[in-house]
Structure formats: C-alpha cells, structure tokens
Amino acid sequence: MSDIILETRGLTKRYGGVHALEDANFTLRRGEHIAVVGDNGAGKSTFVRQITAVEQRTAGEVFFDGQAVNFAGPLEARESGIETVFQNLALADDLDVPSNLYLGREIIKFNLGPFSILDRKAMRVATQKALDTTAVRIPNLSNPIRNMSGGQRQCVAIARAAAFASKLIIMDEPTAALGVQETGQVENIIRGLKARGVPLILISHNLRQVFDLVDRIVVFRRGRIVASLRREETDGNDIVSYITGVKGGEGARA
C-alpha cells in the first residue's frame, strides 16, 4: 500500500478567463496534516472544490488512495471516505444533533414496506460517543440546530466530519467565525484526528493555528502552489513572504 493518500497532478480550474487554479501538484501522505494558506482569492477553496468534485476540473488528475478518481459529485467523494467541512455548514436547522450527524446515513432499525424505522437510540448514543471523543459540550442534544450558537453549530459540523472521516478530512476555514474557546475546541478535534492517524487538509488564514497544528504548509498565490514546506523548516515571516510574493520578511508588514 502506497504511503500517499491523495495526489493531484496538473490540477487546473478556469472560470471563463479567470485562472483560479493552475497546474497544482500536491501530495498528502497517510496520517499527515497539511495547511493550505494564501491570500484572498489565491485559489485555496477552488483547489478543494476540484478534489471533492463540487465542480468539475478544467484539467489535471486526482489520485485518491492509490486510484485515479473523477468523482461525479461531493456525495461520491464522501462515500469514498473524504469528509469536508465547508465554510457554509450544510446542517439542517430544524433537526437535532443526532439527526444532523446521521443525515443521509441514518441507522435503520427495520424496514416496514416502503418506510424505514430509524434507530434513534443508537444514533443518540453514537452521537454522544462521537462528541465525547472531541470534548465538545452540547448541553441538550435534542435541541434543534437552529437554537445553537455559531460555535456550537460549527463544532457539530466538525464532530460529524471527524466521526465519519475514514480516509481524509478537509476543513475550509473551520474557525474563521469562532471565539477563542470554540476555536480551542476545534483545534482539539484536529489534534484528535492526528492521534487517530486521519489525514487532514486545513485551509486557514490563522498562522498561529497553522504552526500549532500541522506537519506541512502549502502556500497558494494567484492560483499556483508556490511553496510546500515542513513546519520545522520555515517560520511566519517566510510563509508571509510566499503568500505576498514579497521577499525578505517585507511581506510581514503587508
């Protein structure tokens, strides 16, 4: 079995005349945590959307778990073991936490003709277990998601992804809208994924977080990957220089 879980070769996406992603060659090893950083509009989300097939790529190849893949859509990517937490969370407002965790993969007790009877107890117990492993405290699981704070919602979305991520988890700015305490919770979930050996791609603007959490930092600028550096061989000034394209720490003031 290859050490590499995900590889892209020449991955390219153009929207009309906009070159959002150009010739991205990227490798993620099993168990590795990589941060994807870059300025606004650098192509980070576009890169992730091509991997998870939210859109169809213009050119290039994606290899996942040893095979060339061309997912028809995000559902197929998910069924293959890639869980993604997007900026917009895709939670169902009117449902409670267990129903959200199991949305689209409910535990069925038995089928009655055309109807399926859900095993709500099993879903509730498994949900509590999943949340326990993430140290996320949700006082009342039966509360509809609508009644929860932004931070709690985000934690539910991330706990859901963490619970089901079998092969790879991708997070697009998971803490951008969170307070200090909630950010800490999400970072603990990420540490838990590392301990479980689940590979991660983390899009983040927060360099403190990036240096705290990941093994490798990949920098995008104007649609291209301009650096891929192990955390211990770089520092914040270096990364800011790559992000801005301004050498010698000048960019740190940008």
Ligand SMILES: Nc1ncnc2c1ncn2[C@@H]1O[C@H](COP(=O)(O)OP(=O)(O)OP(=O)(O)O)[C@@H](O)[C@H]1O
């Ligand atoms: N659907 C689209 N149609 C046209 N242009 C798009 C589309 N989506 C993204 N772009 C453009 O592609 C480029 C890359 O955008 P992308 O959202 O990937 O950047 P990003 O690095 O994720 O930025 P941010 O940090 O602001 O989220 C930008 O110039 C953006 O305007």
